[in-house]
Amino acid sequence: MRALVYTAPHHVELQDIPRRIPVLGESEIAVTAAGICGSDISGFLGHSRRRVPPMVLGHELIGRRQDGKRVVVNPLISCGRCAACLSGAQNLCSTWRLLGMDRTTGCYAEFVSVPETQIYSVPDDLTDARAVMAEPLANIVHLFRIAAPLPFFRMGIVGGGTMGSLALLTALRLGVREVLVQDVSEVRLEVARRLGATLAVNVSTEQGRGDAQGFAGHGLDLVLDASGNTAARQAAFDLCRPGGLVVLLGLSQEHSEIDFVTSIRKEHRVAMSFAYTPVDFERSLALLTAGEIDLSPWTVEMPLEDGQKAFDRMTTAPGDTLKMLLRVN
Ligand SMILES: [Zn+2]
Ligand SMILES: [Zn+2]
Structure with a gap:
């Protein structure tokens, strides 16, 4: 063959x-x-x-x-x-x-x-x-099942690639109140805007990083790292409110140094999400079949x-x- x-x-x-x-x-x-x-x-x-x-x-x-x-x-x-x-x-x-x-x-x-x-x-x-x-979206269904966001949550997504974009669409289905997407690629940010991001910012500039922090205010309820590099992981913690949840999904770097003392003082909760179960896969397929995620x-x-x-x-x-x-x- x-x-x-x-x-x-x-x-x-x-x-x-x-x-x-x-x-x-x-x-x-x-x-x-x-x-x-x-x-x-x-x-x-x-x-x-x-x-x-x-x-x-x-x-x-x-x-x-x-x-x-x-x-x-x-x-x-x-x-x-x-x-x-x-x-x-x-x-x-x-x-x-x-x-x-x-x-x-x-x-x-x-x-x-x-x-x-x-x-x-x-x-x-x-x-x-x-x-x-069905398979990539199953990862996103799984992470939201772990994160179990409360109604009217405010969310940040670090990394606007395939996973970040699927997370954005899924968050909108779940009733997210406001959602920030940050990336360093202008074309990807344009896609995020078209998909419904409240704000999509280019964090390769000082201005962009300031806009993201301004949007986050005292911090977002749920922040997803869909990239996996150290800067992105740290950015996810920086955007998270005290007592909020950071979900780590991206796998690109095996080791990262994170400012833990700041996060401990903010009582950040951390969840790591890996892959999906058969139930997640079936839910993902149902969302795609219904045309709700595309x-x-x-x-x-x-x-x-x-x-x-x-x-x-x-x-x-x-x-x-x-x-x-x-x-x-
Ligand atoms: Zn895959
Ligand atoms: Zn087994």
Whole structure:
């Protein structure tokens, strides 16, 4: 089968690789389209210890099962038997694995085999572009379930990429009172304004940082770091009100130095959000099916054959592209 193989940092190439026979309990999916995620990009750049070449990346997909049904796949595979799984926290499973990570082949390929329990049918009127968002949006559903914001909350979002934008749209569905988005990319801030941010500021300037603090006033109830670099993490704490909640989602840097004494004096609460459970995935899919969350105007599609070009674009000049789709079949 055709597959896009990550062969070395900054390099992917189309190869013909053997098609894996599904084992008992698995179904084979013919992949229609697959999304490029931030974690695939960090793998492509050689920044992920758990994505070592040669391997097939990719975990966001829409495809068809052998019975012809159009389906999406929850790519986070948990054991179903450990204490975490049995308590409903499958994202914390002691042996979780993800398509396109470690030894699990990803979905930048014509076919992928996954446990039957990971597969969800989708209606025909849910477009490929929206269906592929089921996995990224599930992360956002999960973090709001952890954060459980109170009515009329005021929120800050640090980082206006795919995750920040999905968080913005979800916060609006939840009735956020006011929401600030901060980023250093003017095109992304323009997208945030169009999506409904109360204020979108460029924090690469002194003026922008002042505007953000002015908006925050005595601080925001909930602040999300959707970036993962140290400056962004610290910015999330700086925007948070005393007693407010900072949610850390971004994974880009492993270590960060944070001004903890200031945060302790403000009694900041901190939550870290990782991935999603099957319940989050189902809720995400329901939001997309209902058309309540939609980033398709900022989704770009390229054929699997142009994988190198697609990855280069997303790493060097994504502009206002919030999701890149690779068309497989
Ligand atoms: Zn993803
Ligand atoms: Zn488990």
